[in-house]
Amino acid sequence: MMLDxxxxxxxxxxxxxxGFAIAAILSYIILAIISAxxxxxxxxxxxxxNYTEILSSSISPSxxxxxxxxxxxxxxxxxxxxxxxxxYVNYDVIIINDGSKDDTLEKLxxxxxxxxxxxxxxxxxxxxxxxxxxxxxxxxxFEKLIVVDKENGGKADALNLGLNISTNKYVxxxxxxxxxxxxxxxxxxxxxxxxxxxxxxxxxxxxxxxNSCIIKDGKLLDINFPKNRIVRGQILEYLRAFLLGRMAWSxxxxxxxxxxxxxxxxxxxxxxxxGYDTKTVGEDMEIIVRxxxxxxxxxxxxxxxxxxxxxxxxxAPDNYKIFISQRNxxxxxxxxxxxxxxxxxxxxxxxxxxxxxxxxxxxxERLAPILEVLGLFYFTLLIVTNNVVWDYAILFLIVAYLFxxxxxxxxxxxxxxxxxxxxxRGMGIxxxxxxxxxxxxxxxxxxxxxxxxxxxxxxxxxxxxGEMTRKGMSNN
Amino acid sequence: xxxxxxxxVEALNNSHPIxxxxxxxxxxxxxxxxxxxxxLKNLRDRLRIKxxxxxxxxxxxxxxxxxxxxxxxxxxxxxHQQKIIDxxxxxxxxxxxxxxxxxxFLKLKNEISGETSxxxxxxxxxxxxINSATSKxxxxxxxxxxxxxxxxxxxxIKEAHDEIILLINHPKKEVRNEIQKYLVKLFRFDGLKFLDxxxxxxxxxxxxxxxxxxxxFNNLEVPDMNKWLRSNNNSVLSFTLxxxxxxxxxxxxxxxxxxFNHPNIDIRIEAINVVAHLGIYEAxxxxxxxxFTRSLEEQIAFFKMxxxxxxxxxxPFIREHIEHDNFFIRISVMKTMNLITVDDDNTFKVNTxxxxxxxxxxLTIAS
Numbered sequence: 001m002m003l004d005x006x007x008x009x010x011x012x013x014x015x016x017x018x019g020f021a022i023a024a025i026l027s028y029i030i031l032a033i034i035s036a037x038x039x040x041x042x043x044x045x046x047x048x049x050n051y052t053e054i055l056s057s058s059i060s061p062s063x064x065x066x067x068x069x070x071x072x073x074x075x076x077x078x079x080x081x082x083x084x085x086x087x088y089v090n091y092d093v094i095i096i097n098d099g100s101k102d103d104t105l106e107k108l109x110x111x112x113x114x115x116x117x118x119x120x121x122x123x124x125x126x127x128x129x130x131x132x133x134x135x136x137x138x139x140x141x142f143e144k145l146i147v148v149d150k151e152n153g154g155k156a157d158a159l160n161l162g163l164n165i166s167t168n169k170y171v172x173x174x175x176x177x178x179x180x181x182x183x184x185x186x187x188x189x190x191x192x193x194x195x196x197x198x199x200x201x202x203x204x205x206x207x208x209x210x211n212s213c214i215i216k217d218g219k220l221l222d223i224n225f226p227k228n229r230i231v232r233g234q235i236l237e238y239l240r241a242f243l244l245g246r247m248a249w250s251x252x253x254x255x256x257x258x259x260x261x262x263x264x265x266x267x268x269x270x271x272x273x274x275g276y277d278t279k280t281v282g283e284d285m286e287i288i289v290r291x292x293x294x295x296x297x298x299x300x301x302x303x304x305x306x307x308x309x310x311x312x313x314x315x316a317p318d319n320y321k322i323f324i325s326q327r328n329x330x331x332x333x334x335x336x337x338x339x340x341x342x343x344x345x346x347x348x349x350x351x352x353x354x355x356x357x358x359x360x361x362x363x364x365e366r367l368a369p370i371l372e373v374l375g376l377f378y379f380t381l382l383i384v385t386n387n388v389v390w391d392y393a394i395l396f397l398i399v400a401y402l403f404x405x406x407x408x409x410x411x412x413x414x415x416x417x418x419x420x421x422x423x424x425r426g427m428g429i430x431x432x433x434x435x436x437x438x439x440x441x442x443x444x445x446x447x448x449x450x451x452x453x454x455x456x457x458x459x460x461x462x463x464x465x466g467e468m469t470r471k472g473m474s475n476n
Numbered sequence: 477x478x479x480x481x482x483x484x485v486e487a488l489n490n491s492h493p494i495x496x497x498x499x500x501x502x503x504x505x506x507x508x509x510x511x512x513x514x515x516l517k518n519l520r521d522r523l524r525i526k527x528x529x530x531x532x533x534x535x536x537x538x539x540x541x542x543x544x545x546x547x548x549x550x551x552x553x554x555x556h557q558q559k560i561i562d563x564x565x566x567x568x569x570x571x572x573x574x575x576x577x578x579x580x581f582l583k584l585k586n587e588i589s590g591e592t593s594x595x596x597x598x599x600x601x602x603x604x605x606i607n608s609a610t611s612k613x614x615x616x617x618x619x620x621x622x623x624x625x626x627x628x629x630x631x632x633i634k635e636a637h638d639e640i641i642l643l644i645n646h647p648k649k650e651v652r653n654e655i656q657k658y659l660v661k662l663f664r665f666d667g668l669k670f671l672d673x674x675x676x677x678x679x680x681x682x683x684x685x686x687x688x689x690x691x692x693f694n695n696l697e698v699p700d701m702n703k704w705l706r707s708n709n710n711s712v713l714s715f716t717l718x719x720x721x722x723x724x725x726x727x728x729x730x731x732x733x734x735x736f737n738h739p740n741i742d743i744r745i746e747a748i749n750v751v752a753h754l755g756i757y758e759a760x761x762x763x764x765x766x767x768f769t770r771s772l773e774e775q776i777a778f779f780k781m782x783x784x785x786x787x788x789x790x791x792p793f794i795r796e797h798i799e800h801d802n803f804f805i806r807i808s809v810m811k812t813m814n815l816i817t818v819d820d821d822n823t824f825k826v827n828t829x830x831x832x833x834x835x836x837x838x839l840t841i842a843s
Contacts, residue, residue: 014494018494044619045650047619048619048622048623048626048650048653048654050685056688057684057687057688057691059684059687059718059722060684061680120807122803122804124803190681192680193679193680193681193684194679194680194681195679196677196679196711197677389492389495391491391495392492392494392495392498395495395498395499395502396498398498398502399498399501399502399505402502402505402506402509403505405505405509406505406508406509406512409509409512409513409516410512412516413512413515413516413519416516416519416520416523417519420523423523423524428516428517428520432513432516
């Protein structure tokens with residue numbers, strides 16, 4: 001069947017999709033080049049840093065690690081032990097038991113000799129009320145630990161209570177099941193202390209995937225490359241994002257997101273903006289955008305810092321169901337944040353935030369999956385109407401595929417030249433194989449999750465966080 | 477095959493420019509991918525080999541160094557020692573090997589002390605490694621300069637002082653920081669004279685590092701800080717306030733009190749914290765006098781100070797703030813009232829027993 005689709009219409013769509021693809025490729029290349037320069041610069045500068053001096057200093061600033069826990073009974077004792085073993089001198093750990101239905105609290109009470117204490121809480125941000133109260137250990141070895149039991153209100157609500165409880169100047173908001181490396185806090189605090197002509201409002205580090213790695217007593221003993229293809233794809237995806245993406249955004253002072261798994265904040269600014277938004281599922285991105293917006297409106301020179309060192313290891317979804325659920329949530333979080341702060345988009349009043357970061361996120365994060373699906377529909381229409389120029393269609397797909405592979409290989413080289421974590425024999429080949437298979441095995445599911453996220457956002461408002469089942473990194 | 481290729485090229489040349497563009501782009505990507513894969517394989521191999529070479533040489537240099545240290549008498553260099561010196565000299569011509577030799581020397585130098593440590597320092601001179609470091613001080617590359625200064629610091633080369641001090645206002649902060657560490661590590665408090673001429677800010681990070689270096693030395697004579705407390709450089713003020721606090725410098729109290737009126741709020745707050753730590757009672761009256769004109773942060777710092785320094789005469793003033801809007805001021809007021817009335821007339825207890833007394837305006841008592 002050959003239907004006469006107006007030639008102008010075909011041309012219009014052809015140029016839209018072609019133009020978008022070229023713009024995406026160019027933006028990735030530019031970001032990669034900036035990242036490369038910035039990484040070299042960082043490595044050079046960092047080779048002069050002695051982190052041990054700040055470790056033992058009694059005047060090093062105080063940090064609270066805030067870790068919400070919900071039904072984490074399986075690994076909570078190990079996870080808290082890991083958090084308590086950080087080498088930084090001046091910190092405490094605040095575990096917020098967010099209305100767990102299992103025996104998370106009881107396990108903590110038993111393992112760490114906790115007793116209920118009177119504690120004055122500065123209610124600067126409204127949260128769900130306490131349930132059983134605040135607990136501290138009778139054992140001096142665990143004096144840094146504070147456990148708070150509250151009614152369930154979600155991750156953002158739990159983090160807000162942590163902000164209220166903390167008496168320290170800086171707060172590190174983390175996922176309780178993350179493995180923080182022992183020197184992570186001094187590396188994260190460095191940009192805050194180094195700044196002299198601007199204010200650092202938040203800092204984020206690199207998150208690495210710990211599936212199949214050997215972890216014992218809260219320490220990373222051996223790095224392995226997992227067999228699971230979904231996890232392998234995510235390893236490459238994380239490397240791309242952290243090594244070639246965020247480093248460039250950091251240089252451009254355009255970071256819009258700090259991973260919820262591990263971020264350090266200036267508590268005063270976080271409280272000034274009202275803490276985490278409990279109405280969004282993308283609270284980690286939303287608070288950064290709000291803090292940046294706040295600083296822009298106050299006309300104060302500021303930065304959101306980024307540390308390219310691997311500081312935090314986390315468990316990634318290892319099956320498509322949970323993987324899709326996670327990406328669905330990320331999509332909804334992005335939509336909610338961009339919508340809530342649409343005022344800053346394309347607005348020169350907000351400097352690079354308004355004219356660079358927001359438009360980039362809007363085009364290449366928010367619209368990209370929609371355009372991709374529209375492209376697929378359009379392609380199907382062309383097939384049905386027998387209007388496909390096959391040479392062009394096939395070459396277009398080949399270019400897109402080859403660019404993805406090329407970009408992943410550049411990422412692997414960047415990893416080798418910088419942190420060189422996957423050192424074992426055979427891992428190089430596995431990484432390369434993943435670069436070739438990931439666009440086929442993982443990308444369709446990411447696209448599906450993004451579209452489902454859009455659908456759920458507009459038509460299924462009741463969905464909130466979605467499921468994330470942890471196996472526990474210590475069991476690997 | 478050739479014909480097929482020719483036909484394809486011909487077809488491509490006759491096709492739409494976008495198709496041509498995509499085809500050439502694909503070929504370019506394929507070519508780059510192949511090249512990068514070869515490079516990656518080579519890189520991984522090289523990194524592995526480099527690791528092995530480093531381990532081998534490290535072991536060799538360690539044993540050579542130990543051999544050198546125990547091969548001669550105290551006064552003269554033996555023939556065998558000279559051979560080892562020549563060997564190190566020759567190896568130091570290679571960048572990687574020089575790096576390994578220096579690392580080996582430093583590792584052992586840090587593990588031992590006394591004559592053996594001095595012998596390693598002598599070896600640093602004899603192998604000419606010092607010349608390579610001092611010549612780098614003139615390098616145009618900032619990282620080479622910083623690395624050289626670090627090396628000279630670790631080998632405690634005081635003779636390089638005059639050359640290094642010329643770089644004190646170097647445009648790169650990493651270089652400045654290495655110089656500051658050199659000065660303080662080798663010349664203790666005397667090294668802090670750079671504060672007199674420092675034009676750039678000394679970051680909080682740098683300050684902590686310098687204080688930690690000073691902290692490692694005992695019985696140091698603390699220099700006069702008055703001049704630094706009048707500095708136009710706010711970071712110098714901030715650093716000096718920390719020094720005054722750590723080394724309990726009551727002698728500079730007038731200069732510190734003068735900073736209560738400094739234009740920078742952070743300096744004013746730091747000054748209040750220091751007088752609180754030093755227990756300078758005359759500061760209480762001064763701060764009370766213009767308390768209401770001060771910022772909230774200063775008021776919080778003032779009440780924090782009062783937790784340690786309030787006297788019974790201050791009770792009426794403190795009591796005025798018992799229902800202050802700010803959480804931290806209320807907490808400080810409560811603590812202070814408790815402390816100063818507990819042995820006196822139990823005023824606070826009487827007050828808290830009153831029916832209209834509230835402390836939980838926007839705070840929760842978690843119990």
